[in-house]
Amino acid sequence: MKHLVIVDGVRTPFIKFNTLFKDLPAQRLGAFALQALMERNHLKGHQIDEVIVGNVAQPPEAANIARNIALFAGLDERAPAFTVQRNCASGMQAVADAWYRVQAGHGHTYLAGGVESMSQIPLLFNRPAQNWFNDLFKARGIGQKLKTLLRIRPSFFKPIIGLQLGLTDGFCGKNMGQVTEALAKEFNIDRQAQDAFALQSHQKAEKAVKKNIFQQEIVPVSVPGSNQPITADNGIRFGQTMEALSRLKPVFDSREGTITAGNASQITDGAAMLLLMEEAYALSCGYRPLARVKAFAFAALNPEQMGLGPIYSMQRLFEKSGITLKDIDLIEINEAFAAQVIANLRLAESKTLCEKYLRLSRPLGEIDLQKLNVNGGAIALGHPVGASGARLLLTLARELKRRQAWLGLAALCVGGGQGAAFLLENVEA
Numbered sequence: 213m214k215h216l217v218i219v220d221g222v223r224t225p226f227i228k229f230n231t232l233f234k235d236l237p238a239q240r241l242g243a244f245a246l247q248a249l250m251e252r253n254h255l256k257g258h259q260i261d262e263v264i265v266g267n268v269a270q271p272p273e274a275a276n277i278a279r280n281i282a283l284f285a286g287l288d289e290r291a292p293a294f295t296v297q298r299n300c301a302s303g304m305q306a307v308a309d310a311w312y313r314v315q316a317g318h319g320h321t322y323l324a325g326g327v328e329s330m331s332q333i334p335l336l337f338n339r340p341a342q343n344w345f346n347d348l349f350k351a352r353g354i355g356q357k358l359k360t361l362l363r364i365r366p367s368f369f370k371p372i373i374g375l376q377l378g379l380t381d382g383f384c385g386k387n388m389g390q391v392t393e394a395l396a397k398e399f400n401i402d403r404q405a406q407d408a409f410a411l412q413s414h415q416k417a418e419k420a421v422k423k424n425i426f427q428q429e430i431v432p433v434s435v436p437g438s439n440q441p442i443t444a445d446n447g448i449r450f451g452q453t454m455e456a457l458s459r460l461k462p463v464f465d466s467r468e469g470t471i472t473a474g475n476a477s478q479i480t481d482g483a484a485m486l487l488l489m490e491e492a493y494a495l496s497c498g499y500r501p502l503a504r505v506k507a508f509a510f511a512a513l514n515p516e517q518m519g520l521g522p523i524y525s526m527q528r529l530f531e532k533s534g535i536t537l538k539d540i541d542l543i544e545i546n547e548a549f550a551a552q553v554i555a556n557l558r559l560a561e562s563k564t565l566c567e568k569y570l571r572l573s574r575p576l577g578e579i580d581l582q583k584l585n586v587n588g589g590a591i592a593l594g595h596p597v598g599a600s601g602a603r604l605l606l607t608l609a610r611e612l613k614r615r616q617a618w619l620g621l622a623a624l625c626v627g628g629g630q631g632a633a634f635l636l637e638n639v640e641a
Contacts, residue, residue, distance in 0.1 A: 215491035216311045217501035217639060221325070221606035222249045222431045223484035226445045226594035233481035234331040235436050238267065238598075239274040242327035243284035245483040248431035249323065250285065253487055253499075257288025261319025264309050265295055265485075266302025266326035267598040269333045269378060281327065300546065300624050301510070301632035302326050303484060303601030308508055310488045320493040325485035326603075328596035333374040341368035375479070381628060384515045388548065388627060389464035389471055395519045396470050396551040399558055403470040406550035407457040410475040410591045413547055414452040417588025421448060425587050425614075429606055447478045447594045475550040480594030484602035491639075503609035503620070503636040507533040511631045519552035520569060521631025522623035523559050527570050529621075529633040537577030541617035544604045545579075546624035547589035557581075586611060600624065605634060612638040 224245050227233040233241065242265060250257075265278035274280040278293040287293075298305040303326030310322035337345070344363060351357040380387040386394075396406070420426060421444070432441035449456075462469030463476070494501055509528035513520060522545050530536055537560070545553050557579050559565045566572040587607060590600060604622040612620045618641040623633040 214314050216314050216488055216505045217491045217494055218503045218505065218605065218609045218636070219487040219489050219494050219499045219501050220249065220253055221429065221484065221486040221502070221602070221609065222252070223429050223599070223603055223606060224433050224482050225430055225442050226447060226480050226482040226596060227442065228447050228594065229331040229479045229481055232435060232442050232446060233329065233433070236329065236433070236481070237274065237332055238269070238271055238327050238329035239277050239280040239284055241329055241433070241481060242277065242281035242483045242485070244433045245325065245327070245431060245485040246281055246285040246323060249485045249487055250287070255487070257286070257291045259321055260287060260291045260323055261321050262313065263287065263291060263293035264306040264322060264324040265293070266297065266304070266306040266601065267295055268297060268299055268302055268328060269330070269374070269598070270295070270297065271329070271332065272334070277327070298630070298632070299627040300548070300597050301601050301626045301630065302598045303603065304508070304605065304624070304632045304634060306602065307486065307488065307505065307605060307634070311505055311508070314490045320490040322488040323485060324488050324602070325483065326599035326601060327483035328598035329481045330375060330479050330596060331481050333378060335371035336374055336377070338368070338370065338372055340365070344368055379627070381515045381518070383628070386516065387464070388518070389476065391516055392519050392549045392552050393465050393469055393471055395517065395555050399555045401470070401551045401554050405554060406470055406475040407454055409550040409554060410457055411452055411454055413585065413588045413591040414449050416586060417448045417592035418450050420587035429610060445593055447480065448588070448592045471549060471551060475591065477548050477590035477595035480596040482594065482596035482599050482603070484599045484606055486602055486606060501639045502613050504639050506619070506635040506637040508632070508634040513629050513631070515629035518627060518629045519549065519555055519625045520559060521625035521629070522633065523556045523576060523631070524570065525631035525633035526621065526623055527572070527576060529635055530576070533635055535619065535635060537579060540619050540621045541583065542586065542608060542611055542615070542620040543579060543584045544608045544620070544622040545584065545589070546595065546600055546604060547585065547591040548595065548625055550591060552625060601632065605636065609636055612636060612641070616641055
């Protein structure tokens, strides 16, 4: 078996939606990251076998956004590119696709990652409005056009919010927050536990910023109308307190809900790109890889319990690799919601819950909080859905190298009832 390694990686700052990146299309955002990665590693476009980019919203003006990103980044026009979509795991799916191609002998050098501009997910016309516009466009003659115009209704101009629609499960009809509220009730996760987890996310991220932990992974982005490039994440709340978190109102269930804007991931714009190579080739070129992709797994479950996706995928990953939780030095679990991560922690360590959900006769194991999201997570950093999977792998690979640790695990839940988990190995540990 050939080994795929993460040679290097970068990401843009992660920026709260409708703020600093609101006028920057996803294809341009991705191009900033890809171009910086190419320049930093002195790569030319003809050296790249393929560009693979994960993206959820799929901008209509940038069909096959991976190809747009590659060209905007200045890659050789002969470098092929394609886009993948597995909701929140899209960035990880891009890496998985590169792994498959290396195993098949199709190439040895790939640029893979993810991007999302949640600010630019469009507003949509409802179906009656669409029908009316179609009839108006087809109308012939003044009389027919006037007759069609008279059918106009105010309700035609009530937009459908594309972002809200995308965060709603098409099968069960519930949005991700509603699904997680049900999970919080099922696992008896109260508001205080969620807020405490959120507080730790911000505190860890604040500490990481002060120690320049993200300095090597973040590249500056120039935005229209500004002379100063954006160089840092803007979602981290420095000096966050439990008092401030406790004042926030529930978002999805105003009467009995526990999920607030403070203990859920932020809606975010951002991109993350990785340079991936077949290991022997990378070493022959003189590169010192960050980490080896040792194994990965995707899993599926009831969409109404999608938040448990990390544990479902971790179970499959451990079965494939022979690794257990005790072997893991660092763990990244995407913080879609504090309640969702806590539910996974409780599921993993409970024999009863593992029997119920995973059909295991023993618990999966305890997840050590000292190893979990050591530099903060999506509650503080943000969650640009197409990019988060790649960001988790990038952050994990760099932290393994920084600590000279051996094994790292990255996992996330996926809308629609799926999970993804990757096992990274420090090449030099």
